Amino acid sequence: MSLSLLTLLHRSLLHRQSRARNAWIALTVSAAISTALLTLYNGLDAKLHHEFRTFGANVLVTLSSKEKPVILSEAKDPLHSNAASQKLSEKERLVIPTERSDEGSLRAQQNSESMGLLLSTIREAAGPNTQAVPFAYAVGSTASHQPIVIAGTDIPAARQLNSWWQVSAWPQNENEILVGTRALPQLAATNNETTLTYGNHTQTFQIAGTIHTGGAEDSRVYLPLAAFTAFTGAPASIIEIQIPGSAKQVNGALDRIRQQLPPNAEAHPIRQLVEGETRIVDRTRALMFGSLILISLMVAVSVLATLSASVLERRRDFAVLKALGSSQAKLQSLFLLEALSLSLAGVVSGFILGSIAAIAIGKINFGAPIFPTPAILPPVAALNLFVATVAALLPLRVLRKLQPAALLKGD
Amino acid sequence: MFLRLLAESFLRQKRRRLLAGLAILLGATAITTMLALGTSIGDKINRELNSNYGANIIVYPKADTLDIDIAGVNIKPATSGSYLREQDLPKLKEIFWRNNITAISPELPLTVTANNRQLTATGLWFHHTIQSGTDTFTTGAPAVHPWWKLTGTWPNDNATNEAAAGAKLPFHTGDSITIDNVPIHITGTVTTGDDTDTQLLIPLALAQQLNNTPSAVRRVYLSALTKPEDAFARRNPNSLSPKDHDRWYCSPYANSIAFQVDEAIPAAHAEQIRRVAQSEGQILSRISGLMWLVTIASLIAASFAVSSAMATALLERRREIGLMRSLGASQTTIASLVFLETSILALATGTIGWALGSLLAARIAIQIFGSQIPFNAVLLPVVLALSLLVAIAGSIPSVRFALRLDPAATLREDA
Numbered sequence: 001m002s003l004s005l006l007t008l009l010h011r012s013l014l015h016r017q018s019r020a021r022n023a024w025i026a027l028t029v030s031a032a033i034s035t036a037l038l039t040l041y042n043g044l045d046a047k048l049h050h051e052f053r054t055f056g057a058n059v060l061v062t063l064s065s066k067e068k069p070v071i072l073s074e075a076k077d078p079l080h081s082n083a084a085s086q087k088l089s090e091k092e093r094l095v096i097p098t099e100r101s102d103e104g105s106l107r108a109q110q111n112s113e114s115m116g117l118l119l120s121t122i123r124e125a126a127g128p129n130t131q132a133v134p135f136a137y138a139v140g141s142t143a144s145h146q147p148i149v150i151a152g153t154d155i156p157a158a159r160q161l162n163s164w165w166q167v168s169a170w171p172q173n174e175n176e177i178l179v180g181t182r183a184l185p186q187l188a189a190t191n192n193e194t195t196l197t198y199g200n201h202t203q204t205f206q207i208a209g210t211i212h213t214g215g216a217e218d219s220r221v222y223l224p225l226a227a228f229t230a231f232t233g234a235p236a237s238i239i240e241i242q243i244p245g246s247a248k249q250v251n252g253a254l255d256r257i258r259q260q261l262p263p264n265a266e267a268h269p270i271r272q273l274v275e276g277e278t279r280i281v282d283r284t285r286a287l288m289f290g291s292l293i294l295i296s297l298m299v300a301v302s303v304l305a306t307l308s309a310s311v312l313e314r315r316r317d318f319a320v321l322k323a324l325g326s327s328q329a330k331l332q333s334l335f336l337l338e339a340l341s342l343s344l345a346g347v348v349s350g351f352i353l354g355s356i357a358a359i360a361i362g363k364i365n366f367g368a369p370i371f372p373t374p375a376i377l378p379p380v381a382a383l384n385l386f387v388a389t390v391a392a393l394l395p396l397r398v399l400r401k402l403q404p405a406a407l408l409k410g411d
Numbered sequence: 412m413f414l415r416l417l418a419e420s421f422l423r424q425k426r427r428r429l430l431a432g433l434a435i436l437l438g439a440t441a442i443t444t445m446l447a448l449g450t451s452i453g454d455k456i457n458r459e460l461n462s463n464y465g466a467n468i469i470v471y472p473k474a475d476t477l478d479i480d481i482a483g484v485n486i487k488p489a490t491s492g493s494y495l496r497e498q499d500l501p502k503l504k505e506i507f508w509r510n511n512i513t514a515i516s517p518e519l520p521l522t523v524t525a526n527n528r529q530l531t532a533t534g535l536w537f538h539h540t541i542q543s544g545t546d547t548f549t550t551g552a553p554a555v556h557p558w559w560k561l562t563g564t565w566p567n568d569n570a571t572n573e574a575a576a577g578a579k580l581p582f583h584t585g586d587s588i589t590i591d592n593v594p595i596h597i598t599g600t601v602t603t604g605d606d607t608d609t610q611l612l613i614p615l616a617l618a619q620q621l622n623n624t625p626s627a628v629r630r631v632y633l634s635a636l637t638k639p640e641d642a643f644a645r646r647n648p649n650s651l652s653p654k655d656h657d658r659w660y661c662s663p664y665a666n667s668i669a670f671q672v673d674e675a676i677p678a679a680h681a682e683q684i685r686r687v688a689q690s691e692g693q694i695l696s697r698i699s700g701l702m703w704l705v706t707i708a709s710l711i712a713a714s715f716a717v718s719s720a721m722a723t724a725l726l727e728r729r730r731e732i733g734l735m736r737s738l739g740a741s742q743t744t745i746a747s748l749v750f751l752e753t754s755i756l757a758l759a760t761g762t763i764g765w766a767l768g769s770l771l772a773a774r775i776a777i778q779i780f781g782s783q784i785p786f787n788a789v790l791l792p793v794v795l796a797l798s799l800l801v802a803i804a805g806s807i808p809s810v811r812f813a814l815r816l817d818p819a820a821t822l823r824e825d826a
Contacts, residue, residue, distance in 0.1 A: 018726060018812070026719040033712035040705065051697050054690040055464075137481045147479050164685040183477055214469060214684040219477040271604030272558045276463030283459060284698050286779045287452070288705070291445065294771070295709045298441040302434045302716040306723045309430040313727045357708055365700040 005330070009337050019310055023342050024349075026303040031350020031384045032357065033299050035372060037292040038379065039358035043370035044288055047362070048281045049244045056162050057133070057240035058273040059254055061122070064237075064264045111235040112226065118262070122241060125260045126253040129244050133157040134236035136228050140198040146186050149220040150196060152228020152236070161242055165217070169209030174227050176208035180218040184210055187221075196221065198232050241267075247278040300387050307391030311335060312398065319404040328400060335392045343388035347381045354380075413748065420752055428756060431802070434720030435760040436767075438713040439798050443768025443790055448775060449706040451784040453699040455776070457636050460691045461513055465555045466632035467688040468669055470495065470503075470681040494519075494627035497615065499676045503633065504543040506671040511663050514554035514634040515541070519618045519627060525590045525611060530580070532590065532611040534618020537565035552612070555632050556603065563599025568614050575612040578602040582611075591621050633672075633681070637665045639692030665692075710797070717798075718805030721753065725809035732813040733821030742814050749810050753802050761798030765791050 115134055122132045136152040155171055155178070167178060179187060179194075187194040192207045205227075211217055225236065243253045250269060257267050321331055355372045362370030420428075461467070472493040495517070503515055519534035536551035551568070553559060563584040566573035574595045576582035586597040590611065602608060619625050638644070643655075644664035651659055660667055665683035672681035683689075728749075735745055769786065776784040813821075 019723070022719045022722050022726070026716060029712050029715040029719070033708065036708055037705065040701070044701075048694075048697070051694055052690075054693050056686060056690075139479060139481075146477065148477055149479055149481055162686070164689040166685060182475075186477060213686060214682045214688070215686060216478055216480040219480065269604065272464060272556075275558055276460070279463060280456070280459055280694065280698075283779055284456070284701075287448070287702070287775075290775045290779065291448070291702075291705055291709070294444060294775075295441055295712065298437045299712050299716045302437045302713075302720060305430050305433050306716070306720040309720075309727075310723050361701070361704045361708065365697060365704055 005334055005337065008334055009341065020342065023307055023310060023339075024345055026306050027343050027346025027384055027388065028350040028353065030296075030299045030303045030387065031347045031380055032354035033350075034292075034296040034380045034383055035351050035354025035376060036357040036361070037288070037295060038376040039355065039370055039372040040361060041285070041288045041292050042373060042376065043358075043362065044285055045246075045281065047366045047368075047370065048284060049246070049277070051366070052273075052277045052281070053242060053244060054163050055273050055277070056164070057131075057242045058250060058270050058277070059241040059243055059257070059267060060270060061239040061241060061257070061261065061265050061267045062237065063235070063239070063262075064266075111229060115236055118265075119239065121260050122239065122257055125256040126241065126243050130253070131157065131161050131242040133161050133240050134225060135238045135240060136225060136232075136234055136236040137238070138198060138228075138232045138234050140196050140232075142186050142197075143188050143195045144186065148183060148186065148196070149216075150198065150223060150228065150232065151217075151220045152223045152225045152232075154225050155222065158222075161240060162213075164213060166212040167209050171208035171224060174224050175206050176224075177205045177227075178209055178211045178222040179207050180220050180222075181210050181212040182218040183221055196231075201231065203231055246281065247274050250274050296383065300383060304387045304391050307339065307388065308395050311339075311392055312395040315399055315402070318396075318399050319402075322404040328396075332393065332396055335396060336389065339388040339392035340385060343384050344381075346388075347377075347384050350384070351377065351380060413744070416748055417752060417755075420748075428724075431721055431724040431753070432756055432760045434717045435757050435798050435802055436764045438717040438801065439761045439764025439794050440768040440771065441713050442710055442797060443765045443794050444772045444775070445706040445709045446790055446793065447769055447772035447784060447787055449699075449702045450787060450790075451772075451776065452702045453695060454636075455780045455782075455784070456695055456698050457691075458513075459780070460695060461634055461636055462557050464687050464691060465557060466514075466516065466634050467637065467665055467684050467691060468633040468635055468672070468681055469684050470631040470633065470672055470676070470679050471629070473678055473680045475680075492629075493678075494624060494629060495631060495676070495679055497619075497626040497628050499679070500628070500631065501541045501543045502675040503631075503672060504541055504546065504548055506668070506675050507660065508635070508663050508668050508671060509543075511636040511668065512633055513636060515548075515550045516552045516555035516632045517615060517628040517630070518552075518632070519615060519622065519624075519629050521618055521622045523590050523611065523621060525582075525595075526588045530609065530611060532574070532613050532618065532621075533607070534613055534615040534622075536615055537568050539568050539615075555634050556607075558604065559607075560602045561599050562601075563597075566598050566612070566614050569616065570614060571617045571620060572596055573598050573614065574617075575599045575601050577608040577610045577612070579608040580611070593617075593621065631679075633668075635665065635668050636663065637668065637683075637688065637692070638663045639696045640664060640666070640689065714797075714801045714804075717801045721802055721805030722809045725749070725806055725813065729813045729816060729821045732810075733816065733818040736814075736818040737822065745814065746810055749806060750803055753806050754799055757798040757802040758795055761795045762791070764798070765794045768794070 119132045119134065123130050126132075133154055135158075138150050139147055140150045142148050159165065159167070159170060171178060179189075189207055193204055194207060195202055195204045205223070211222060223231065229235065241257070243250045245253070251274075254267055254269055261267060318331065321334075351372070358372060359369040362368060472495050474493045476492040497517065500515065500517060503509070503512060515536075517536060521532055521534070522529060523532045525532070537553060538549055539551050541548045541550065553561070553565065561575070563575070566575055572593070572595055574590065574597055576597050578600050582588060582597050582600070584597055584599055588595050588597065590613070595613075601612060615628070619627055643659065644662070644666050646655075646659065648656055648659055648667070648670055660670070665688040669681035669683055672679060732745055736742075769790070773784060776782065
């Protein structure tokens, strides 16, 4: 008998094409579904945390307005600067200015410069994809002497942060303002113009559009920050920060931000958002994990049954080889080699198909593809090779006990 | 003869039927589990979002003046503006979507002097019971603000001498203080992570008494289970045709619930809190969308696995088919025999798979969400139809192949 193992393998795969094809399809399906589900499971965290950004800021920094923000470029390590010792003193409550301060536009200019520094320091400390938007508030009055909250912010940044803001038209230039839907009737606007008074300072503004949120914003008017500071002389008092990630990541970033903050600033998380996000992401992950295990195992067992049945049906091949003098070891390696080569082919095609499925699902559901990482290849291959190995060896143990002569005579 | 063949086939070839049966069983189990989870996941996640993020609808007096509210501090004088009436609030549990309202929290903020210190006190319900018809419903601020953490106990809603203190106030559980010269006992301290930490939380009745405004409520927060907003939800209900109006009214959109609140309490205006409602809607549709796509992917994978098992099981029956043909059976007879066998097998194992899958889905739901999912009998016909379809579709190529072969050749086992 001069047939080598490889020749036998080659002939077996070639002459029993439909059987080999069935086995290959089964193994491909098994590899594809585990690739797709593992990829989705791995990418889920990032995708879901991205979705939770629609809730807006999850950390607030409040600046007490008695002091202007400290310029941090000279005091990179505030823990060891003199300022730090003051930080521990009792925090001043947020003071809401109602009177225009006497200091002129020079002060406003300094404020906006140090605010810019503070914002970039926060973004640097918190990590990539962090959004930080300054807000300033003051209580002024309308033309009919009704008190009204005047807010100042970086409007393009706020638009990006607060996706739920329903705005009829965004301001295009510095003198245009947004008016809350509840505030609009109180403003007695004519020709889209309205006057606001702050202290003894009265100014006319162009109304660009209305803002509607169902929250406190509806009762306010929003000015671009520069126009707000020029009008009121007050600096930003709150920085809204959006840090993507789990509670642990947010708290880590929060600690880093706190180390960089000037002594008159206090950072705290919005607990409702940070905790809720973590809980929901965790539950969704658990659900995906359950589905991953369930589907991968069910399909694997089904494939295992199919493959071992197909090996079991080859008792005649087995008997012929045995009658011709093949050892059990040689038979085992033949069947094993056949199963493993099919399985490898299955992993390759399954990985490709599964990746396509994961990319498509990511694209359809999250608007951005989820790409597979090489790290998921080992578990996918291991599961598939394991299934193929068991499917090849299990029936052989059954056949081993049978006599070749009896097998050759028929069923 | 045909029936005997059928019966014998099941009795004599147990092992071969076992493979096909096992494959369908596993496929049906997996699909039932995924479908059961997929159909209930929206509701589960909705409840989860609802109980984490609190109120998504706010109700305030229609004729209200502007809120002077900065960073949670309301500096509007408590006496200005108009109020809602507390006795109107049970009407909230009489609207069409009353069962979707999971929590109600009225608020009456006022400025008080507590131990010579000026601060904000908010009148709230803690565990207030609403009677509407024969139903009772207990709700309050803790249900709308699930992230509030309490040490001690909440004040009694009927007590006029109890309060809870925000954690940043210098008051502790057990302290006796005076609020506007009324002696008050602190029953607990609350941390909220926001500006409520510097407020006193008092029973609504006490706030009304201190404010000299009997039965007055400044605003009401509602938590409601809602359907994510789509283009239809944003339509103006008054511009819809009667049929569309009914459909809009009978969909639990935040907008339509707010609309029904407006109808129930004419002096009130309700609207969705867009930050919560919009974001919840988006998260909800993303997670249920993901689950559906995963279910579809699993369905396809399970179909292929079952099909290839059916094909393998049939591939080995070529000799049997050859024998039947050489004994004079027509192709139709053989095909009907095989398909009938397959159908019986698919229906039987599909039913078992459905039962197992339902149990499994229930276990997973309890494990992850800590609550049951409703038993879904509609899934049985769906799963059986799928099992039947997949099993027969998987058999067709093999049967055609077997019938095309020369019976003599198959019997000699040369094929």
